[in-house]
Amino acid sequence: GESVGLHLPTLSVQEGDNSIINCAYSNSASDYFIWYKQESGKGPQFIIDIRSNMDKRQGQRVTVLLNKTVKHLSLQIAATQPGDSAVYFCAERIDTGFQKLVFGTGTRLLVSP
Amino acid sequence: DVKVTQSSRYLVKRTGEKVFLECVQDMDHENMFWYRQDPGLGLRLIYFSYDVKMKEKGDIPEGYSVSREKKERFSLILESASTNQTSMYLCASRTPGRGNTEAFFGQGTRLTVV
Numbered sequence: 208g209e210s211v212g213l214h215l216p217t218l219s220v221q222e223g224d225n226s227i228i229n230c231a232y233s234n235s236a237s238d239y240f241i242w243y244k245q246e247s248g249k250g251p252q253f254i255i256d257i258r259s260n261m262d263k264r265q266g267q268r269v270t271v272l273l274n275k276t277v278k279h280l281s282l283q284i285a286a287t288q289p290g291d292s293a294v295y296f297c298a299e300r301i302d303t304g305f306q307k308l309v310f311g312t313g314t315r316l317l318v319s320p
Numbered sequence: 321d322v323k324v325t326q327s328s329r330y331l332v333k334r335t336g337e338k339v340f341l342e343c344v345q346d347m348d349h350e351n352m353f354w355y356r357q358d359p360g361l362g363l364r365l366i367y368f369s370y371d372v373k374m375k376e377k378g379d380i381p382e383g384y385s386v387s388r389e390k391k392e393r394f395s396l397i398l399e400s401a402s403t404n405q406t407s408m409y410l411c412a413s414r415t416p417g418r419g420n421t422e423a424f425f426g427q428g429t430r431l432t433v434v
Contacts, residue, residue: 250324
């Protein structure tokens with residue numbers, strides 16, 4: 208079925224630490240996996256994506272890893288800052304003629320100074 | 321600056337009322353989406369539209385309908401509001417494309433049905 212789940216609902220880190228947010232997915236037909244960040248009172252905002260035929264993609268302070276063998280996706284944030292505090296959603300793009308995004312349940316990242 | 325605007329931040333409606341949630345985007349995007357967001361359940365797709373007057377059911381369409389008469393506007397309609405439709409509603413838009421996964425979201429409408 209189409210479902211995207213998260214291992215941890217809340218992650219607390221200290222400022223300056225690296226953060227790792229995990230996500231499990233079930234749909235093998237997804238062609239892209241995406242991470243979104245939602246700050247309080249705002250809609251989700253795109254962070255980074257990775258194509259299903261890739262293992263790793265790096266952005267600015269963020270790295271996404273994809274392990275298709277175990278259907279696992281992770282978002283690594285380097286040198287976490289208080290401004291990174293938000294809810295993070297993984298999502299998968301499913302293309303059945305119409306491209307739609309299926310979101311996970313979200314992980315709250317709390318960064319303390 | 322790209323923008324997706326939802327007409328209301330907060331709404332309180334009575335059970336049985338017909339409710340309209342409006343969303344407007346200024347990016348000339350073909351695709352538009354309506355999600356609801358509930359704690360512990362993430363974002364669930366209600367309906368999406370891939371072009372004007374075109375619509376597809378998402379994962380939880382029951383109790384909802386949509387309208388897309390113009391490209392920039394996508395309306396979500398609760399035919400007869402019920403308390404279990406109390407939720408945060410998020411509208412999004414995007415341009416379809418092979419390598420394009422970015423969707424732009426509005427700020428959300430928090431609907432309370434009493």
